[in-house]
Amino acid sequence: MAAEPAKHDVFQAIADPTRRSLLRLLSEGEMPVTAISRHYPMTRTAVSKHLRILADAGLVKERKVGRETRYRMEAEPLQELKRWLAYYERFWENKLAALKRYVESDEEGGEPGLSAIAEQRESRTE
Amino acid sequence: MAAEPAKHDVFQAIADPTRRSLLRLLSEGEMPVTAISRHYPMTRTAVSKHLRILADAGLVKERKVGRETRYRMEAEPLQELKRWLAYYERFWENKLAALKRYVESDEEGGEPGLSAIAEQRESRTE
C-alpha cells in the first residue's frame, strides 16, 4: 500500500543543471509553466519535460488552475540526499580535523596518517 | 593556474547507482580495480569507466602500485552537495515545524497557512 512509484529518483533528478535551476526558481513560489519557461533558453515543451521528471522524483507538485498548470517545489525528498550525504561527512571532517592538528602543531615531518593531506597541499608545482 | 578541469561534476557523478555503490565500497579503503570489480555484475572495463567518471569529479584518486591501480575515495567534493542542500533545508524544516505546531495544537479547523499540510495528510481516500 501507498508509496510513490518514483520512476525517477532524486539523485537523477538533480543531476541536470536545468532541473536544479528549476528547483531554485520554484523555491520562490508557485508558477505556471509558461512563466517558468520564460527563464530558459529552450522551448516550453522542454521545460515541461524537466518538470515532469522533477515531479516523478516528488520534488515538485502540480496544480491545475483554469487553463494553466502551476508548479511548486516540494523539498522533502531532498532529505534522502541529506541522509545519504551524512554517511560521508565524517570522512571530510576527519580530514579537516587532521589538517587542523597538523597546522596547529606546525611540525614539518609528516606523520604517516597525514600523508594524504600533505600530498594534497603540495599538489601544485609538479 | 590551478583548479581542476572537472569535466564531470559531482551531481552527475553520484546520479548513477553503481557509482554511489563504488563510493561506498571505497569508503572502506583503498582497493585495486580487479578487486573492486569483483563486487559488480559487469566487466572490469565498465567499472573502470565508472571510476574514471568519479575521478573526473574528484571523488576518487588513483595510485599506481606495481601492476595494479589502487583507488581510494575522496569525500571533499561532496561538500558542494552539502552546500547546495543547505539552501533547501529550511523548506522542509519550516514544514516540519508547521506540522508540529498543527499536531500539538490539535485543532481540526485548518488555518490558511497550513493548508498544504492538511492537504498532504488527507491525500488518500479522495
Added chain:
DNA sequence: ATTATACGAAACCAAATGGTTTCGTGTCAA
C-alpha cells in the same frame, strides 16, 4: 461562436550514457 492562450502527447532527432569485446602494454612470477 470564434479566436487566442496554456498546456501535454507524440513523433522525431542528435548526442550522451552504460555497457561490451578486443587488443596493446607494463609488471610480476617461473
Added chain:
DNA sequence: TTGACACGAAACCATTTGGTTTCGTATAAT
C-alpha cells in the same frame, strides 16, 4: 625469457537523455 596478470584505450552497440516541431484539447476572452 616466457608466461600470466592488471589495466586502459579503442571501437562498437543499444538505450536514455535533452531537445525540437507539430498537433489536439481544454479553458478564457471577444
